[in-house]
Amino acid sequence: MLNFVFLAAFSPKDDREASPDATLVRLLLQNDVGAFEKLYDKYSRIVYSLVLRIVQQSGPAEEVVQDVFLQLWRNSAQYDAARGPFVPWLLTMARNRALDTLRLKSERQRRLENQTDELFSVVVAPQYERELDEKRRAERVRSLVGELNPQQKRAIELAYFQGLSHSEIAAELKEPLGTVKSWIRNGLIRLKEGLHTAS
Amino acid sequence: MSNCDQFREMYEAYALGALDPPERAALEAHLATGCAECAKAIAEARWLVTQLAYLAPEAAASDMLKGRLMQTVRSEAKSSSPVAIGDKTTTTSHIPYWLSAGIAALLLLTLYFAWDVRRLKQELLAANEQNQRNEQLVASTESERTATQQKLAAMEEQMAKMHRETAILTDPTSVKITLAAQKIQAPQMVAMWHAKYGIVLTGQKVPMPSGNHVLQLWLIPKAPGGKPMPSMTVRPDANGNFVLLVTNPPASGTETKALAITEEPAGGSAAPTTTPKWVGAMS
Numbered sequence: 279m280l281n282f283v284f285l286a287a288f289s290p291k292d293d294r295e296a297s298p299d300a301t302l303v304r305l306l307l308q309n310d311v312g313a314f315e316k317l318y319d320k321y322s323r324i325v326y327s328l329v330l331r332i333v334q335q336s337g338p339a340e341e342v343v344q345d346v347f348l349q350l351w352r353n354s355a356q357y358d359a360a361r362g363p364f365v366p367w368l369l370t371m372a373r374n375r376a377l378d379t380l381r382l383k384s385e386r387q388r389r390l391e392n393q394t395d396e397l398f399s400v401v402v403a404p405q406y407e408r409e410l411d412e413k414r415r416a417e418r419v420r421s422l423v424g425e426l427n428p429q430q431k432r433a434i435e436l437a438y439f440q441g442l443s444h445s446e447i448a449a450e451l452k453e454p455l456g457t458v459k460s461w462i463r464n465g466l467i468r469l470k471e472g473l474h475t476a477s
Numbered sequence: 478m479s480n481c482d483q484f485r486e487m488y489e490a491y492a493l494g495a496l497d498p499p500e501r502a503a504l505e506a507h508l509a510t511g512c513a514e515c516a517k518a519i520a521e522a523r524w525l526v527t528q529l530a531y532l533a534p535e536a537a538a539s540d541m542l543k544g545r546l547m548q549t550v551r552s553e554a555k556s557s558s559p560v561a562i563g564d565k566t567t568t569t570s571h572i573p574y575w576l577s578a579g580i581a582a583l584l585l586l587t588l589y590f591a592w593d594v595r596r597l598k599q600e601l602l603a604a605n606e607q608n609q610r611n612e613q614l615v616a617s618t619e620s621e622r623t624a625t626q627q628k629l630a631a632m633e634e635q636m637a638k639m640h641r642e643t644a645i646l647t648d649p650t651s652v653k654i655t656l657a658a659q660k661i662q663a664p665q666m667v668a669m670w671h672a673k674y675g676i677v678l679t680g681q682k683v684p685m686p687s688g689n690h691v692l693q694l695w696l697i698p699k700a701p702g703g704k705p706m707p708s709m710t711v712r713p714d715a716n717g718n719f720v721l722l723v724t725n726p727p728a729s730g731t732e733t734k735a736l737a738i739t740e741e742p743a744g745g746s747a748a749p750t751t752t753p754k755w756v757g758a759m760s
Contacts, residue, residue: 310554315550324533327530352553363524381630415531434529437494443495462495
């Protein structure tokens with residue numbers, strides 16, 4: 279419900295032409311197998327890498343990736359280009375599925391939680407975002423996060439790849455809660471600034 | 478200080494899913510008032526957070542996964558308005574006695590698990606209360622609580638699996654497929670296929686596959702020239718019994734002509750490497 283309010287309150291302007299990805303996703307509605315294969319070839323590597331990093335085992339990772347791409351094929355109408363670019367939507371769905379697998383969540387819980395997380399969340403990419411190809415983007419993100427102090431990097435990774443909360447991370451790292459909060463926030467702000475500067 | 482000031486430091490953590498429940502609730506309550514400024518900042522933070530995916534070491538999924546997906550997608554594209562299996566005029570055949578006994582056992586197990594889950598939840602509650610009562614014992618009760626939570630989550634998952642198996646085995650719309658042994662002395666296997674919940678394949682006194690080989694299920698498409706679609710693998714227990722749940726078959730029942738079982742190396746194969754040992758036509 280909350281995210282409906284979200285949408286009513288804020289809907290990003292899409293003043294750009296439809297992206298190639300959004301066009302491919304639209305073709306899925308017409309059962310275009312070629313469009314699906316293009317999207318799979320383009321993004322299966324990053325999706326699988328992310329999922330494998332979270333679940334740590336190739337078998338369950340492939341199951342999650344299969345689930346993600348079948349969801350894309352069967353429910354492509356769920357993606358709304360007006361709410362943001364395709365890749366963050368896909369990666370958010372993959373991360374949520376992988377974390378659910380990691381936490382052994384029941385299907386009922388998964389359905390309830392993912393509905394709001396994936397379908398109605400708005401994502402706004404900065405203008406420079408479209409200028410980066412996947413390889414350059416990966417290099418920049420790794421380089422920028424590599425510049426953070428090891429504990430700060432670890433805190434961010436625990437949050438992103440293991441889905442831990444601030445207090446869970448503080449317990450895991452045996453550091454004060456306030457320190458962990460600052461590490462994560464400052465680390466992400468440095469990443470944001472770094473991506474902007476590098477563009 | 479505007480209302481938004483107190484939330485500015487939370488945007489990134491919210492997008493990351495790292496806020497603890499009280500902070501998350503406070504921020505969501507604020508967003509529910511329709512604050513466009515915070516909503517925009519969080520939308521931007523969401524994009525930033527997805528960039529962290531690129532920290533994962535690069536890895537590639539097997540070609541088998543792509544093969545499986547493309548076969549599914551192609552067959553679904555061909556039948557743009559697939560008919561659910563349950564819509565067929567043929568419905569469940571008579572369930573044999575041994576399978577009925579299996580269902581009854583499954584239901585009993587489900588009841589047991591439900592009772593055990595309730596017991597674990599009570600333990601969890603007790604651990605939480607103990608935690609509050611005695612701060613000196615926080616460390617030990619915390620570990621007990623975590624262990625109980627993990628056990629609870631695993632049992633809930635197990636229960637969900639059993640619920641699904643029970644639904645497939647008992648739903649009147651499930652279609653029964655009998656797989657007869659081919660050129661070997663072995664009992665038949667039985668598969669029940671439900672349009673929504675998937676396939677349950679059961680075997681009893683099945684000969685053990687050689688070495689570390691496994692039995693792999695294949696879906697044989699109706700389409701002329703269609704290649705067998707790989708599905709899941711299983712290794713029977715010491716008595717030759719198994720129950721295999723396939724939650725997401727690579728094709729629908731209407732597109733499938735038959736099910737087949739082959740013996741394959743551990744991990745399964747993208748295409749059959751041996752001739753089928755069991756085959757069953759869709760009714």
